[in-house]
Amino acid sequence: MNKNVASFTTPAGENGYEGYSEIDLYGAITPVPPSINPTNITFQLTAGGLMLNWPGDHIGWRLQVQTNDLTQGLGTNWFDVIGSTANNQVVMPMKFTSGGVFYRLTYP
Numbered sequence: 001m002n003k004n005v006a007s008f009t010t011p012a013g014e015n016g017y018e019g020y021s022e023i024d025l026y027g028a029i030t031p032v033p034p035s036i037n038p039t040n041i042t043f044q045l046t047a048g049g050l051m052l053n054w055p056g057d058h059i060g061w062r063l064q065v066q067t068n069d070l071t072q073g074l075g076t077n078w079f080d081v082i083g084s085t086a087n088n089q090v091v092m093p094m095k096f097t098s099g100g101v102f103y104r105l106t107y108p
Contacts, residue, residue, distance in 0.1 A: 039105050049091045054105055056088050062106050063090060069099045078104065 039058060044051045052063065063084035068075050084090055085108070 051091045053089045064104050067101050
């Protein structure tokens, strides 16, 4: 057996353990075409919250957020909004002490 190609259907290796320094994968990559629809996020202020909406054909995309001091501006540390990939709408509580809050919609 070529040790560079893993076979996960055979019994365990020597002494019940076998390690591989490399695992080769074969097959064709299936590219995901970009959406042709705009990814605009619309918003609406509600009682104590901010409602964000995006097109329904973008369900599965990730809404990300970052909060920075108003003097810092846009940074590089983004965090996923929990539950945003299963919906095309979220309501975020408004916290006026948060500084600058930035949102973006990304494809996984």
